[in-house]
Amino acid sequence: MATIQDVAKAAGVSAMTVSNVINGHPNVRPATRDRVLAAMTRLDYRVNVAARNLRKGRTGTIGLAVPEVNRPYYGRLAAAIIAAAGRHGLRVSIEQTGARREDELAALSLSRNRLYDGLILCTVGMGQADVEALEVDHPVVILGERIFGGPVDHVAMPNEAASEAATRHLLERGCRRVALVCGRLDGEVDVSSLRHAGYLRALTGAGLAADPELVVTAESLTMREAARHLRGKVADGLDFDGVFCVTDTVAMGVLRALADAGIRVPEQVRVIGFDNVDESAYLVPSLSTVDPDHDLMAERAVALLAARVDRAGPGPGREEFVGPFRLVVRESTGG
Amino acid sequence: MATIQDVAKAAGVSAMTVSNVINGHPNVRPATRDRVLAAMTRLDYRVNVAARNLRKGRTGTIGLAVPEVNRPYYGRLAAAIIAAAGRHGLRVSIEQTGARREDELAALSLSRNRLYDGLILCTVGMGQADVEALEVDHPVVILGERIFGGPVDHVAMPNEAASEAATRHLLERGCRRVALVCGRLDGEVDVSSLRHAGYLRALTGAGLAADPELVVTAESLTMREAARHLRGKVADGLDFDGVFCVTDTVAMGVLRALADAGIRVPEQVRVIGFDNVDESAYLVPSLSTVDPDHDLMAERAVALLAARVDRAGPGPGREEFVGPFRLVVRESTGG
DNA sequence: AAGATCGGTTGTATCGATAAAAAGCTGCCA
DNA sequence: TGGCAGCTTTTTATCGATACAACCGATCTT
Structure with a gap:
C-alpha cells in the first residue's frame, strides 16, 4: 500500500508538498500539484487515517450511544444523526447500550479513549444522580431526558x-x-x-x-x-x-x-x-x-458537538435546545 | 492527557513495560504490574487508539454499509451486527448508502482508506456488473442479494x-x-x-x-x-x-x-x-x-469478516452462507 | 543595486504506541 | 566460580502524516 513518501518520491517532491496538495493548502504551484495528483492516481494512494488522526489528535468519528438501533425511534434518530454528521464531515460509530446505565457510562469512557472526537449520548439508564459522570474533558451532547442541568450541551424533546x-x-x-x-x-x-x-x-x-x-x-x-x-x-x-x-x-x-x-x-x-x-x-x-422533528434535533445535536470539537476546549456555557413539535391527526383519533 | 510515557515515568519503568501490562503480556513481574496499574489509575491513563492503530495497522472498527438504519429490516440487521461485532471485539461505523450504487461504491473505497479493518456491505444499488469493484485488497463481506459469485465472502437469505x-x-x-x-x-x-x-x-x-x-x-x-x-x-x-x-x-x-x-x-x-x-x-x-434468523446471519457475516481481518491476507477461497428460515403463521393467513 | 517580501518547497521533529532485539538479572548446575 | 538458561526489562526503530521553521529563488521597493 502506497504511503505519502512513495507518492513524494514518484512525483519528485517532498512528502510535505504531497501533504499540502492533499489538504488543499494554497501556495502549491499548479504544475507541482498536477504532478503530485498524477502520482497519487498512478500509485492508487489513500491517506492512512490512523496516522493522520495521531498527528492531528482527531479521529473524524463521533460516537452515538443509543439503547438499540432496532427500536423505531432510535433507528429514526440514528439515521438522522448519521446523515447530519455526514454533512459535518464526521462519521458515526454506534454503541448499543441496551438502555443499561453501566453501558451508557462505558460509552462515556470509550469516548475518553480518544476513540471518538465526541459523543452523542441518549441517556435512558443513567439518571440525574450520574451528572458528575459527565464532567469529562471531551465533547458530549446529551440527547433525551433523564439528565437536566448537566455540564454538557443538551438536546431535548418538547x-x-x-x-x-x-x-x-x-x-x-x-x-x-x-x-x-x-x-x-x-x-x-x-x-x-x-x-x-x-x-x-x-x-x-x-x-x-x-x-x-x-x-x-x-x-x-x-x-x-x-x-x-x-x-x-x-x-x-x-x-x-x-x-x-x-x-x-x-x-x-x-x-x-x-x-x-x-x-x-x-x-x-x-x-x-x-x-x-x-x-x-x-x-x-x-x-x-x-x-417532534427528529431531523432538526439530530442536526442540532451534531452541530453542538461539532462546534465543541472544533473549539477543542471547554467553550462557552452549556446550551439547552428543545425541539419544536407538530400534531399529526390521523384515524385513531377520528381525524 | 497522560501518555504511556507519563505512566512509565510515574511507575519508574519503561514505556514498553507499560505496554506489556496493558496488553496482558506474560513475563511481567506481579510487583511491576501492580506499580504500573497503580500509576495508570493515578494518572487516569487511556490508550491513544490512533497511535495504536497506526502501529498495529488495525483500527478495531468495521464498516457497515446499509441503505438506511431507519428501515425496519436494516435496523434489525444493524442491531444484530453491532452486537455480533461487539462479541468479536470490534466496533461498527455505519455508512448510509440510501440504496444508491455510487454510495455503495464509495463505502467500498472508504474502507480502503484503512478507516475500517473491513466492510460488511449490503448491496442494494450495485449489481452483478459491479463485481470487479469487489476486487479489493481488504476484507469485505457481502450481505444480501444482487451480487453472487463475487470474489468475497457472501451471506445471503434463503x-x-x-x-x-x-x-x-x-x-x-x-x-x-x-x-x-x-x-x-x-x-x-x-x-x-x-x-x-x-x-x-x-x-x-x-x-x-x-x-x-x-x-x-x-x-x-x-x-x-x-x-x-x-x-x-x-x-x-x-x-x-x-x-x-x-x-x-x-x-x-x-x-x-x-x-x-x-x-x-x-x-x-x-x-x-x-x-x-x-x-x-x-x-x-x-x-x-x-x-430468516437475522442474528445468525449477522453473526456469520461478522465471523467471516473477522476471520479475514485476523488472517490479514487473501485467505482461502470465498465462502457462501445461506441462512435458515422459519415460517411464522399469524392472523393474516388465518393462523 | 541592495534589501525586503513573498510564494513555493523541504528538512526535522513529533504525535503515542508497539515489535523486535538487546541487555540485565536471577538462580542453578557443573 | 564460571557459564548458561530463562525470566524481566529496556533500547531502538518504526508505523504515516503533518506542524513548524528554515530555506531558496524570484519579484518588488526605494
Missing part, C-alpha cells in the same frame, strides 16, 4: 408541551376519561414522567380531575409490555374513552390490545402516540401522533 | 426456498389466486427477482399457472409504493385471494391498501410477508411472515 397538546387533542375530540400508557414513574425526569406531567396539565387545563386509575405503567416501553398491561386494565373493567401513549411503539401495543378486546378505534376509544415513526401512517387504523 | 414456502403456505390455506407484491424485476439477482422465482416455483409445484396479472411491481419496496400499487390493482378489479409480499414493510403497505378497499384479511384475502420485523406480531391483523 415533552411536556407536546404531551399536553396530544392529550388536549383527545379532550377536544370529546374524550372525558383519557388513559395514559407509560413506563415506570420513578421520580426521575424520564420520558414517562415528563409526558405524564404534560398529560396532567392538559387535564387540569380542561378542568378535569386526574384519576390515578387511568395511568397504566408498563415495565418497559415495548409493544409487548404495553399490550400486556392494557389488556390487564381492560380485563379489570377500566372505563376509558381515550389513550395517550408515551411512544408510538407503546401505541402499537395498545392498538393490538384494544383489537383483542374487541374495542373499536376511534369509535369507542381514541388513541394518540408520540414520535411519528414511519409505520404510524400505515397502521390500521392509522395512528395520530406527535411529530 | 430467498427462493423461503418464498416458495411462504407462497405454498397460502396455497395450503386454500388460496388459488395468489398475488405477489415486489419491486422491479430488472433481471438482476435482486430481492424481488429471487423471491419471485420462489413464488413461481410454489405455483408450479401446486400445478397452478402463473398469471402475470397477479405480479404487482412497485417502484420501491416502501409502504407507500406498495400501498399505491395495490390500490391501483384493486381499483382495476384484480381478482385475488392471497398476497405474498416480498418484505414485511411492503406487507404493511398492502394491509393498509386492503383496509382502504374494505377487503377483510384473512377472510377475503390472506397476506404473508418476509423478514419478521418486530412490528409484525402486533399489527392488526398480525402478519404471517418468514423469519
Whole structure:
C-alpha cells in the first residue's frame, strides 16, 4: 500500500508538498500539484487515517450511544444523526447500550479513549444522580431526558408541551376519561414522567380531575409490555374513552390490545402516540401522533458537538435546545 | 492527557513495560504490574487508539454499509451486527448508502482508506456488473442479494426456498389466486427477482399457472409504493385471494391498501410477508411472515469478516452462507 | 543595486504506541 | 566460580502524516 513518501518520491517532491496538495493548502504551484495528483492516481494512494488522526489528535468519528438501533425511534434518530454528521464531515460509530446505565457510562469512557472526537449520548439508564459522570474533558451532547442541568450541551424533546397538546387533542375530540400508557414513574425526569406531567396539565387545563386509575405503567416501553398491561386494565373493567401513549411503539401495543378486546378505534376509544415513526401512517387504523422533528434535533445535536470539537476546549456555557413539535391527526383519533 | 510515557515515568519503568501490562503480556513481574496499574489509575491513563492503530495497522472498527438504519429490516440487521461485532471485539461505523450504487461504491473505497479493518456491505444499488469493484485488497463481506459469485465472502437469505414456502403456505390455506407484491424485476439477482422465482416455483409445484396479472411491481419496496400499487390493482378489479409480499414493510403497505378497499384479511384475502420485523406480531391483523434468523446471519457475516481481518491476507477461497428460515403463521393467513 | 517580501518547497521533529532485539538479572548446575 | 538458561526489562526503530521553521529563488521597493 502506497504511503505519502512513495507518492513524494514518484512525483519528485517532498512528502510535505504531497501533504499540502492533499489538504488543499494554497501556495502549491499548479504544475507541482498536477504532478503530485498524477502520482497519487498512478500509485492508487489513500491517506492512512490512523496516522493522520495521531498527528492531528482527531479521529473524524463521533460516537452515538443509543439503547438499540432496532427500536423505531432510535433507528429514526440514528439515521438522522448519521446523515447530519455526514454533512459535518464526521462519521458515526454506534454503541448499543441496551438502555443499561453501566453501558451508557462505558460509552462515556470509550469516548475518553480518544476513540471518538465526541459523543452523542441518549441517556435512558443513567439518571440525574450520574451528572458528575459527565464532567469529562471531551465533547458530549446529551440527547433525551433523564439528565437536566448537566455540564454538557443538551438536546431535548418538547415533552411536556407536546404531551399536553396530544392529550388536549383527545379532550377536544370529546374524550372525558383519557388513559395514559407509560413506563415506570420513578421520580426521575424520564420520558414517562415528563409526558405524564404534560398529560396532567392538559387535564387540569380542561378542568378535569386526574384519576390515578387511568395511568397504566408498563415495565418497559415495548409493544409487548404495553399490550400486556392494557389488556390487564381492560380485563379489570377500566372505563376509558381515550389513550395517550408515551411512544408510538407503546401505541402499537395498545392498538393490538384494544383489537383483542374487541374495542373499536376511534369509535369507542381514541388513541394518540408520540414520535411519528414511519409505520404510524400505515397502521390500521392509522395512528395520530406527535411529530417532534427528529431531523432538526439530530442536526442540532451534531452541530453542538461539532462546534465543541472544533473549539477543542471547554467553550462557552452549556446550551439547552428543545425541539419544536407538530400534531399529526390521523384515524385513531377520528381525524 | 497522560501518555504511556507519563505512566512509565510515574511507575519508574519503561514505556514498553507499560505496554506489556496493558496488553496482558506474560513475563511481567506481579510487583511491576501492580506499580504500573497503580500509576495508570493515578494518572487516569487511556490508550491513544490512533497511535495504536497506526502501529498495529488495525483500527478495531468495521464498516457497515446499509441503505438506511431507519428501515425496519436494516435496523434489525444493524442491531444484530453491532452486537455480533461487539462479541468479536470490534466496533461498527455505519455508512448510509440510501440504496444508491455510487454510495455503495464509495463505502467500498472508504474502507480502503484503512478507516475500517473491513466492510460488511449490503448491496442494494450495485449489481452483478459491479463485481470487479469487489476486487479489493481488504476484507469485505457481502450481505444480501444482487451480487453472487463475487470474489468475497457472501451471506445471503434463503430467498427462493423461503418464498416458495411462504407462497405454498397460502396455497395450503386454500388460496388459488395468489398475488405477489415486489419491486422491479430488472433481471438482476435482486430481492424481488429471487423471491419471485420462489413464488413461481410454489405455483408450479401446486400445478397452478402463473398469471402475470397477479405480479404487482412497485417502484420501491416502501409502504407507500406498495400501498399505491395495490390500490391501483384493486381499483382495476384484480381478482385475488392471497398476497405474498416480498418484505414485511411492503406487507404493511398492502394491509393498509386492503383496509382502504374494505377487503377483510384473512377472510377475503390472506397476506404473508418476509423478514419478521418486530412490528409484525402486533399489527392488526398480525402478519404471517418468514423469519430468516437475522442474528445468525449477522453473526456469520461478522465471523467471516473477522476471520479475514485476523488472517490479514487473501485467505482461502470465498465462502457462501445461506441462512435458515422459519415460517411464522399469524392472523393474516388465518393462523 | 541592495534589501525586503513573498510564494513555493523541504528538512526535522513529533504525535503515542508497539515489535523486535538487546541487555540485565536471577538462580542453578557443573 | 564460571557459564548458561530463562525470566524481566529496556533500547531502538518504526508505523504515516503533518506542524513548524528554515530555506531558496524570484519579484518588488526605494
